[in-house]
Amino acid sequence: MKERLEKLVKFMDENSIDRVFIAKPVNVYYFSGTSPLGGGYIIVDGDEATLYVPELEYEMAKEESKLPVVKFKKFDEIYEILKNTETLGIEGTLSYSMVENFKEKSNVKEFKKIDDVIKDLRIIKTxxxxxxxxxxxxxxxxxxxxxxxxxxxxxxxxxxxxxxxxxxxxxxxxxxxxxxxxxxxxxxxxxxxxxxxxxxxxxxxxxxxxxxxxxxxxxxxxxxxxxxxxxxxxxxxxxxxxxxxxxxxxxxxxxxxxxxxxxxxxxxxxxxxxxxxxxxxxxxxxxxxxxxxxxxxxxxxxxxxxxxxxxxxxxxxxxxxxxxxxxxxxxxxxxxxxxxxxxxxxxx
Amino acid sequence: MKERLEKLVKFMDENSIDRVFIAKPVNVYYFSGTSPLGGGYIIVDGDEATLYVPELEYEMAKEESKLPVVKFKKFDEIYEILKNTETLGIEGTLSYSMVENFKEKSNVKEFKKIDDVIKDLRIIKTxxxxxxxxxxxxxxxxxxxxxxxxxxxxxxxxxxxxxxxxxxxxxxxxxxxxxxxxxxxxxxxxxxxxxxxxxxxxxxxxxxxxxxxxxxxxxxxxxxxxxxxxxxxxxxxxxxxxxxxxxxxxxxxxxxxxxxxxxxxxxxxxxxxxxxxxxxxxxxxxxxxxxxxxxxxxxxxxxxxxxxxxxxxxxxxxxxxxxxxxxxxxxxxxxxxxxxxxxxxxxx
The missing domain is CATH 3.90.230.10 (Creatinase/methionine aminopeptidase superfamily)
Incomplete structure (x- = not known):
């Protein structure tokens, strides 16, 4: 799982992506080893990846996750963490509403899709x-x-x-x-x-x-x-x-x-x-x-x-x-x- | 199901929405009476609603749908149908990729969310x-x-x-x-x-x-x-x-x-x-x-x-x-x- 994150971080560097936000449950699983039923989001900042989960998923996520886990009460906390991100890497499946919210509430300037690097990784099975x-x-x-x-x-x-x-x-x-x-x-x-x-x-x-x-x-x-x-x-x-x-x-x-x-x-x-x-x-x-x-x-x-x-x-x-x-x-x-x-x- | 469509059309009129594109399976079911496993999309144009399905879903959709059904081979046909839509009504759950494609391939100028009218309808059960x-x-x-x-x-x-x-x-x-x-x-x-x-x-x-x-x-x-x-x-x-x-x-x-x-x-x-x-x-x-x-x-x-x-x-x-x-x-x-x-x- 460490190699996966390294490839993602390399892609971020090559494409001038400041932070990455991962929301699709299978991708959250792919990079963290857990996929909370009630939602879980990975934020990659530099070469540090963190899994954010709602309070009710915290205990289970801590047991399963290969990444550090932080719990949140309201999604607003996520907007706060992403505040003033110049270029945010996202999945193409991310919803229109979420993108609009990142623009308004986090003041994200630009979005770049990270689908290609995830595809290249996931398409070849270990x-x-x-x-x-x-x-x-x-x-x-x-x-x-x-x-x-x-x-x-x-x-x-x-x-x-x-x-x-x-x-x-x-x-x-x-x-x-x-x-x-x-x-x-x-x-x-x-x-x-x-x-x-x-x-x-x-x-x-x-x-x-x-x-x-x-x-x-x-x-x-x-x-x-x-x-x-x-x-x-x-x-x-x-x-x-x-x-x-x-x-x-x-x-x-x-x-x-x-x-x-x-x-x-x-x-x-x-x-x-x-x-x-x-x-x-x-x-x-x-x-x-x-x-x-x-x-x-x-x-x-x-x-x-x-x-x-x-x-x-x-x-x-x-x-x-x-x-x-x-x-x-x-x-x-x-x-x-x-x-x-x-x-x-x-x-x- | 007819009343649901009427309320949606009224919302379109009030909000200057030219066409509506519905992709979320439960909403497709709510307005058409069918929800094809392989995808199905409702386009509302004026007060006409049509269900578009991939070829493999056509026979089943025809049996179940309360709306007219049209089959497509490639999704490009949908981009063509929506070409030059001034204001497109979409669900907030619609993916970032799809919205980007509608901008580029269909030359859609503006997007407006239709979530409120769908919520108001669906929240009260008949x-x-x-x-x-x-x-x-x-x-x-x-x-x-x-x-x-x-x-x-x-x-x-x-x-x-x-x-x-x-x-x-x-x-x-x-x-x-x-x-x-x-x-x-x-x-x-x-x-x-x-x-x-x-x-x-x-x-x-x-x-x-x-x-x-x-x-x-x-x-x-x-x-x-x-x-x-x-x-x-x-x-x-x-x-x-x-x-x-x-x-x-x-x-x-x-x-x-x-x-x-x-x-x-x-x-x-x-x-x-x-x-x-x-x-x-x-x-x-x-x-x-x-x-x-x-x-x-x-x-x-x-x-x-x-x-x-x-x-x-x-x-x-x-x-x-x-x-x-x-x-x-x-x-x-x-x-x-x-x-x-x-x-x-x-x-x-």
Whole structure:
């Protein structure tokens, strides 16, 4: 954690930033080792970083934080500390209101975004981070297998989701990485078909998309099954998505761009005539956030590097009829992509 | 939902706002009836409101939205639509980056916050909203009772939380309103002691703080128990917190300020000599967000009105030793506060 702060301080020096204010909870965690539920803010002044927390978070923050912790009663105390900062480094996610308040109450003259240095740090995972993500993936793998067992004709999607989320927690997850998607029948054509009250029927395609938040890090996996025997159309789109997913996993390696990787899967799906039904990007980075850099899309030219963790998740969605998505979380290594989620992909 | 839009349009007229951009998911839901997982944005132009969603959310949004839905491939299309807006109405939570982009890419000249009109609308709950919150409270009541049954010597806090969160979902909740707090022994002195791997021990105070998100609305309840028989100190602080909570619930009524209500509980705890151990505000509004207006604190002069839903949750926290908090979600009616969470409070 010390190195992270050093890189941030170097960025401050190079960009004439006098102080930095960090508010986004995952970044507060990244630099301090704690992320108080009721808010916590890091102020970097010179090369000194301090974590400020409301009174009710003080005892817990003191136990967990790698940075010195100071408690405040009113947020006005923060405005006071930042008073007359010439150039304040902030996250692009910081709210308009907060920026306006810093101008008015702290008389901050100029703002500079620190997103680039945080991105450059967080996008490459350390050995320790990878080990945690592997564990998060292991929990997700178990949950997908459980979901496949739980899915039977007549059961509500929501019941399946409740059961697998319970299992993830019993296996050590803090919580689901996102609202578990159990999308059956026509709902499988909705890429974000969060589990609903719909009952699962015989012949339904069921998209299972879930992840675990474990020790602050996320995992992400999708599998698609059919309740009973697949029909010809279902099998056709399944095979296409499977081919696209496998070829993209095989192709992913350091040195190629995110866009190039996206194209590999996209071209396969296009060749089979389903290009218009692959309505999202191929994947996204995974770490402290479930969606982070790089975006594996036509709009991201980020060069893949060792230590990046991304998802590879092509899909085909035919409105009313149904959809298929197959997704793994993978680690970019010098030898190519290593699947961190390992559940079998040949499920039809 | 039509009336909400009308009030917003009136506010725009009165404040010379040409267009409004709404991005915060709960507000998008409030005005459209849907809140796409992958993002959704409402643009109000004159008295026309439109919901813009990324392609992958289009089918689901069309089904749920009360507003016309338009899909976009790249966010640049939004910048184009807002091009040359003289005065854009935005939420104070909108990110610094987005505001900068609107300046550069859409040539927006001026920004005005629309938070006041949204607050005035959302702070008073309609009959329909109250019915949903009542159901969310009913689910939370059942969950607290289940937690009390689940808590036994030797069990891990996390196991108790996993079980009650499962039950909430099986009872219709979308998910927990927030990370369930099961804080036992010395951890009960941490107001935000989210369930950990700690095993519950005989003689522990255990703070149980949970809520259900049901049909987009939240509930919030806290109860504190002792595993086995309470000692004298535990009973003493329990009785003080109970008295403060009951007297505040009895006193809450339209016309008083949030600050006055906070003071009622705070003074009681002070009189018993524990003022320094009540380290948070008395409560907060509950609705689409788990923490919303009004804040029941020394810093909020909001006048309580019929239709507001708030929590009343005094606590005493003695570092290392333990803590007690008792909380209900209540509705402000013309006759005073009506408890929406109904679990018995005399638990020691």
């Amino acid at each position: 050995k320790e981070e990878i080990e945690i993500i592997e564990k998060a993936c292991e929990i997700a793998d178990k949950a997908v297998m459980a979901a496949i067992e739980e899915i039977t004709e007549g059961k509500r999607e929501r019941e399946v989701a409740a059961k697998v989320e319970y299992l993830m927690k019993m296996n050590g997850a803090e919580k689901p990485a996102f609202d578990t998607i159990i999308a059956s029948g026509h709902r499988s054509a909705l890429p974000h078909g969060v589990a609903s009250d719909k009952r699962i029927e015989r012949g339904d395609l069921v998209v299972i998309d879930l992840g675990a938040l474990y020790n602050h890090y996320n995992s992400d996996i999708t599998r698609t099954i059919v309740v009973g025997s697949p029909n010809e159309k279902q099998r056709e789109i399944y095979e296409i998505v499977l081919e696209a997913q496998k070829r993209a996993v095989e192709a992913a390696k350091p040195g190629m761009t995110a866009k190039e990787l996206d194209s590999i899967a996209r071209e396969i799906i296009k060749e089979y005539g389903y290009g218009d039904y692959f309505i999202h990007s191929l994947g996204h980075g995974v770490g402290l956030e479930i969606h982070e850099w790089p975006r594996i899309s036509q709009y991201d030219e980020t060069v893949l590097k060792e230590g990046m963790v991304i998802t590879i998740e092509p899909g085909i969605y035919i409105p009313k009829l149904g959809g298929v998505r197959i997704e793994d979380t993978v680690l970019i290594t010098e030898n190519g992509a290593k699947r961190l989620t390992k559940t079998e992909r040949e499920l039809l | 009959k329909e909203e109250i019915e949903i919150i009542e159901k969310a409270c009913e689910i939370a009541d059942k969950a607290v009772m289940a937690a009390i049954e689940e808590i036994t010597e030797g069990k891990r806090e996390r196991e108790v939380a996993a079980k009650v969160e499962y039950l909430m979902k099986m009872n219709g909740a979308e998910k927990p309103a927030f990370d369930t707090i099961i804080a036992s022994g010395h951890r009960s002195a941490l107001p935000h002691g989210v369930a950990s791997d700690k095993r519950i021990e005989r003689g522990d105070l255990v703070v149980i703080d949970l809520g259900a998100l049901y049909n987009h609305y939240n509930s919030d309840i806290t109860r504190t128990i002792v595993v086995g028989s309470p000692n004298e100190k535990q009973r003493e602080i329990y009785e003080i917190v109970l008295e403060a909570q009951k007297r505040a619930v009895e006193a809450a009524k339209p016309g008083m300020t949030a600050k006055e209500l906070d003071s009622i509980a705070r003074e009681i705890i002070k009189e018993y000599g524990y003022g320094d151990y009540f380290i948070h505000s008395l409560g907060h509004g509950v609705g689409l967000e788990i923490h919303e207006w009004p804040r029941i604190s020394q810093y909020d002069e909001t006048v309580l009105k019929e239709g507001m839903v708030i929590t009343i949750e005094p606590g005493i926290y003695i570092p290392k030793l333990g803590g007690v908090r008792i909380e209900d979600t209540v509705l402000i009616t013309e006759n005073g506060a009506k408890r929406l969470t109904k679990t018995e409070r005399e638990l020691l």
